[in-house]
Amino acid sequence: MNLSFLRLGWRTLLRDLRAGELRLLIVAVTLAVAALTSVGFFADRLQGGLQRDALQLLGGDAVVASDNPTPAAFVDKARALGLQTVGTMGFPTMGRASDAQGGASKLVALKSVETGYPLRGALKVTDAPGGPEQTTRDIPAPGDVWVDAPLLDALGLAMGDKLLLGDAQLRIARIIVIEPDRGAGFMSFAPRVMLNAADVPATGLVQPASRITYRFAVAGAPAAVKAFADWANAEVKKPDVRAVRVESLESGRPEMRQTLDRAQKFLNLVALLAALLSAVAVALAARGFATDHLDASAMLRVLGQSQRTIAGAYTTEFALIGLFASALGVALGYLVHNVFVMLLAGLVESALPAPSLWPVAFGLGMGLTLLFAFGLPPVLQLAQVPPLRVIRRDVGGLKPASLAVLCVGVAGFAALLLAVSSDLKLGFIAVGGFAGAVALFAGLSWVAVKLLRKSVNEATAPRWLVLATRQISARPAYAVVQVSSLAVGLLALVLLVLLRTDLISSWRQATPPDAPNRFVINVMPEQADDFQKTLQTSGVAKYDWYPMIRGRLLAVNGQPVGPDTYTEDRAKRLVDREFNLSTAVQQPAHNQIVAGHWTDNEAGAVSVEEGIAQTLGLKLGDSLLFDIGGVQNEARITSLRKVDWGSMRANFFVMYPVQQLEGVAVTYLAAYRAPEAQGFDNALVRQFPNITNVDMASTITQVQRVLDQVIRAVEFLFAFTLAAGLVVLFAAVTATREERAREFAIMRAVGARASLLRQVQRAELMGVGLLAGFLASAVAVAVGWALARYVFDFAWTASLWVPLAGALAGAVLALLAGWWGLRDVLRRPVVDTLRRAAE
Numbered sequence: 001m002n003l004s005f006l007r008l009g010w011r012t013l014l015r016d017l018r019a020g021e022l023r024l025l026i027v028a029v030t031l032a033v034a035a036l037t038s039v040g041f042f043a044d045r046l047q048g049g050l051q052r053d054a055l056q057l058l059g060g061d062a063v064v065a066s067d068n069p070t071p072a073a074f075v076d077k078a079r080a081l082g083l084q085t086v087g088t089m090g091f092p093t094m095g096r097a098s099d100a101q102g103g104a105s106k107l108v109a110l111k112s113v114e115t116g117y118p119l120r121g122a123l124k125v126t127d128a129p130g131g132p133e134q135t136t137r138d139i140p141a142p143g144d145v146w147v148d149a150p151l152l153d154a155l156g157l158a159m160g161d162k163l164l165l166g167d168a169q170l171r172i173a174r175i176i177v178i179e180p181d182r183g184a185g186f187m188s189f190a191p192r193v194m195l196n197a198a199d200v201p202a203t204g205l206v207q208p209a210s211r212i213t214y215r216f217a218v219a220g221a222p223a224a225v226k227a228f229a230d231w232a233n234a235e236v237k238k239p240d241v242r243a244v245r246v247e248s249l250e251s252g253r254p255e256m257r258q259t260l261d262r263a264q265k266f267l268n269l270v271a272l273l274a275a276l277l278s279a280v281a282v283a284l285a286a287r288g289f290a291t292d293h294l295d296a297s298a299m300l301r302v303l304g305q306s307q308r309t310i311a312g313a314y315t316t317e318f319a320l321i322g323l324f325a326s327a328l329g330v331a332l333g334y335l336v337h338n339v340f341v342m343l344l345a346g347l348v349e350s351a352l353p354a355p356s357l358w359p360v361a362f363g364l365g366m367g368l369t370l371l372f373a374f375g376l377p378p379v380l381q382l383a384q385v386p387p388l389r390v391i392r393r394d395v396g397g398l399k400p401a402s403l404a405v406l407c408v409g410v411a412g413f414a415a416l417l418l419a420v421s422s423d424l425k426l427g428f429i430a431v432g433g434f435a436g437a438v439a440l441f442a443g444l445s446w447v448a449v450k451l452l453r454k455s456v457n458e459a460t461a462p463r464w465l466v467l468a469t470r471q472i473s474a475r476p477a478y479a480v481v482q483v484s485s486l487a488v489g490l491l492a493l494v495l496l497v498l499l500r501t502d503l504i505s506s507w508r509q510a511t512p513p514d515a516p517n518r519f520v521i522n523v524m525p526e527q528a529d530d531f532q533k534t535l536q537t538s539g540v541a542k543y544d545w546y547p548m549i550r551g552r553l554l555a556v557n558g559q560p561v562g563p564d565t566y567t568e569d570r571a572k573r574l575v576d577r578e579f580n581l582s583t584a585v586q587q588p589a590h591n592q593i594v595a596g597h598w599t600d601n602e603a604g605a606v607s608v609e610e611g612i613a614q615t616l617g618l619k620l621g622d623s624l625l626f627d628i629g630g631v632q633n634e635a636r637i638t639s640l641r642k643v644d645w646g647s648m649r650a651n652f653f654v655m656y657p658v659q660q661l662e663g664v665a666v667t668y669l670a671a672y673r674a675p676e677a678q679g680f681d682n683a684l685v686r687q688f689p690n691i692t693n694v695d696m697a698s699t700i701t702q703v704q705r706v707l708d709q710v711i712r713a714v715e716f717l718f719a720f721t722l723a724a725g726l727v728v729l730f731a732a733v734t735a736t737r738e739e740r741a742r743e744f745a746i747m748r749a750v751g752a753r754a755s756l757l758r759q760v761q762r763a764e765l766m767g768v769g770l771l772a773g774f775l776a777s778a779v780a781v782a783v784g785w786a787l788a789r790y791v792f793d794f795a796w797t798a799s800l801w802v803p804l805a806g807a808l809a810g811a812v813l814a815l816l817a818g819w820w821g822l823r824d825v826l827r828r829p830v831v832d833t834l835r836r837a838a839e
Contacts, residue, residue, distance in 0.1 A: 005309045009316025016317070021292060024285040025375060026325045028727050032278035033329025033367040034336060040359035041337035059181030060086070060119040060217030061225040064232055067243040067578055070216040074232060074244075081228050083220040086116040087197075091212040093205050093522075093692050094685045095147075095193055096164040097155040105685040106154045107694055108147075109190040110165065110205070112197040113139045119219035121180025128159055133177050140196045144173035148191035163193065166203035166689055170195060181217075204690060208629065208665040210522060211550075239562055242552055243577050275366070276434045277727070279374050280488055284481075284731035286375035290382055297382040311383035318376055319368070326367025330360050339716060437491060438484055441775050445483035448771055449476045464759035467747075471764050479768070485731065486772035487779075490810050494773075494780035498798070515648035516671040518681075519694040521548065523668040527688055534687065535672060538680060543672035544650035549581040549664055551626035551633070551654075556618065558625075571615050581626065582652040582669075585659050588641075590649045596620045596639035602657050605638040612653045613640055624654070628664045730817050765818040766811045773810020777803040 016022050064074050070087060078085045088111060095108040122135045129149045140146050145163055152158065152172070162169040176192055200206060218228055232246045300310055334355075414431050453473040456465060472479045523531050535543055553575055555561060563572040587598040587607075594610055608618055618624075618637060625634045635656065643651045650671040660666075674680055674695075685693055747757060781798040 005312030006316055008305070008309060008313035009320070012313055013317040013320055016289075021289055022321055024727065024731055025282060025289065025321060025371070026328075027723075028278045028281035028285060028731075029322060029325035029367045029371055030329040030332065031723055031727065032275040032370055033326050033363045034332040036275055036366055037330050037333030037359050037363035038336035038340065040362055041334055041355045042340045044355045044359050045337070045341075045353060059088070059117070059121070059215070061219045061222075062217070062229045062232070063247040064216040064218075065245050065247055066214045066216075067212070068214065070214050071241065071244065073235065074216060077231055078216075078218045078228055081220070081224045083218040083224055083228060084116065084119055086114055086119055086217050088113050088117060088215045088217070089197070089200070089212055090215070091205075091210060092190060092694070093165065094689075095151065095155065096682070096685055096689070097157055098162055098164060098169075099686065101161065102156050103679070103682045103686055104155045105682045105693065106151060107190050107692065108151065108193045111192060111194050112200045113194060114197045115139060117217075118180050119217050123176070123180065124178035125174040126177055127174060129175055131175075140173060140194055142196050142198050143170060144196070145170040146174040146176050146194045147172055148193075149175050151191040151193065154191070164689070165193070165195070166205040168199060168202040168204075170199060207522065207524070207667065207690070210667075237562075237564060239560055242562075245576065272431070275370070276431070277489060277492055279370060280438075280485055281727040281731045282370055283374040283378075284485055286371075287378045288731070289375075290378040293379075293382055294385055297385040298387055301385065301387040307383040311380055314379050314382060315376065318371055318379065322368040322371040323364065325371075326364045329367060330363040333359070333363060336716070343716060434488075437779055438488060440779065441484040441487040441772075442480050444775055445480045445487070445771060446476065448483070449473060449479045452767075464756055464763055467756075467760045468763035468767065471760065472767065483768055483772045483775075486768060486810065486814060487776040489726070490773050490776035490806065490813070491780055493809075493813075494777050494802070494806050495783060498780055498784040498802070516544065516650075516673050517648070517695070518670075518672055518674045519650075520670045520672075520684075521667065521692045521694070523670065523688065523691055525666060525668070527691075528668050531668070531670065531688060531691075534684065535670065538677065539675045540672045543670055546582045546584060546650050546652070546669050547660065547666040548669045549583070549628055549661065549666050550578045551581045551628040551664075552578045553616075553624060554627050554632070555623075555625040556616070557623050561616075566616070568615065574612065574616065579626070579653055581628070581654050581656070583656040583658050583660055585657065587657075588649075588651075588655075591641040591643055591651070593639050594642045596637070598639045598657055600657060601659070602638065604635050605657055606635040607639040607641050607655045607657060608637050609643045609651070609653045610640045611643070613637075626654075628661070631663050633661065633664075726817075730820070761818065762815065765814045769811035769814025770807045771810075772814070774803055774807040776810065777806025780806070 013022075064070055075085065090109065090111040092107055093110050094105050095110075096105045097103055117139055122137065124133050124135055125146060126133055129152060145165075147163065151163075152175075155163070157163065157172060159172055159175075161172055163172055176194060179192060179194075206212065218225065229246060235241055236244045236246060297310060301307075337355075449472060452469055456469045461469075520531075532545065553561060561575050563576045566572050566575065585600050587593065593607075596607075598607055599605065606624060608624075613619070620637055620640065622637045623634060624637065625632060638657075641655075645651060648671070650669055681693055681695065685691065748754070781802050784798060
């Protein structure tokens, strides 16, 4: 086997490294691999942590969760299979200190447990805040509660004090350090209070319309657990089994991952954009590399090297460069993913397991694919350079890559990007949108180049403008490539600015400043008048007041519906749970009717929120049958409402336009802006101990903090996209450096002054930058609007200055990149340039 191409490839690699001709390729590949592997490492460790803790997160080998007490059939089946079982019950409520201890109140996450809890994992508790941790298999004794430490500070209580829960007073006995089935370090908005199931009736908190989650956990031999899970999954699909779902190692607790899933999608999107930009930079840099090596390849042919040897040598060189740059990118990505873990502290636990080797292998494969798909095709043409080029420089130039080679490379790269996106929709939007933007930029820039030549009157225009116009129009293909590449890079930069400023600011400010900051639920009918009088005497003149009715959708137009009726996950979840229904004689002022009519006191009618109507395929005139606490109620859809869920007002999916529904259990909901008076909330909870008072001010602050954490992580990764965009700008501007040098040398040889050529160069760069900046900004505005409308779900209109500012920014950046990359073009001696051209 002839190994000469390996030695030749190694020698050319060392020579090109010393000459700095591979610098741009290495930077582009490193950026792409670092961006993708940083997200890959993060996702891999997160997934490993979730799998490691899955059984503890569930509290058993499988769990049956329901909105009502666990059906007896499930309990009987588990016992028949010889499985261990334990039940828990959880819901939010208000915990209070006694009046003698200040009477402070706090929203808590109440959880009742029974002997045997937890079946998997173990509780860790302390006897005092900051005390030594101890693992226990016990549960709170009757009359005792175990609480999270922050609750003591919030209520001003100490160990041994009484905590008031509804009508009961329970002693604080221990501090909870780790609750295995609560989650793997995810943020919780309410401190935990754990009590013995025997104490629940004494609290009086469980009412007919209360929202309670019942969890029935099982554990045992794998075969018995699988048999139970298979039976339970089949059972919950039966039409008469409602609001019951089975959670297992495979299904997990998806609601706990919502924030992190959203963050990971953002990170994936930014990483994809960085990789796509790097692909453009690699293609531009590789073509410039190939152009610079035409003469060297012709000399190798003269010296007797075969086409196969030359092709093998350059393939070897690019393979070694790809491995080096990819390894560097993997190392950088590993460091960056640790920054993600720090920035998302509180959302993910820091003690995640070590990553697997999959992100390393993927990063190396992505780097080599990127280099071979976009960089190698023009370089392989060097093997076909004829020896005649040594004496005739007009032969053996680079040709456009064959369509087949280009398609295979691009398809492979796109497939890898779709794989790393972990979301086909996201991947198709990113890759397809990128391809569409490139095609749009190319088409519009070609039209602009054609119009440019016709719009400049050479008889009256300044000389520098005439020469700059000729420079651009003489090479329309180069101009199109340059404008398109610049526009792609600028598109990323403008999107960064819009996302960081206008879009994120609009998202944060979507909630109006006078929105309600308190939501009170579980107000009983006999308390309604007294509760409203208390609000009014406290100075709360404006508040939302609606009955809350729990009902389950049974049928649409006489046809029974269930999870199997729909294919969309959200629709399945909606019909598998009870809705919060309400009544109101008049249309809510903060709801807009978008179809049909709201008629006051119209019997047998309902108004449906347009979003849920679209999800469930409902339309005007459809008949809906609800089961409301055993009472069936059928009504016809007479109107569709548009609801602003970000308004923080009381909103409902389904409303009856009547004063009340006869024969159904109701509680009341109030939404209002709390007065500034100190102690108002505590006094309200003391007067009405069964209510749940949700302080949305603190919750919104916590949600905002989570949002800020996610935004910081995304912005950190944006730095890679920013760097990739700048690399594209530099590669696009310097792609025609040698052609510019030769043309300027000829002009200087025939008498053109350096000042004139400097004006020509600046005019050309400014023209290309202006056009690219304008095109990029226009597309960025469209993308920003789509993100605001379909992702962030708020109204946003870009300022008119964005395209203008983008065009000016493009001109400035093109000038700066040109100054840095082309600064030696006008300084190079004419004789030196012409000698290079003749060699």
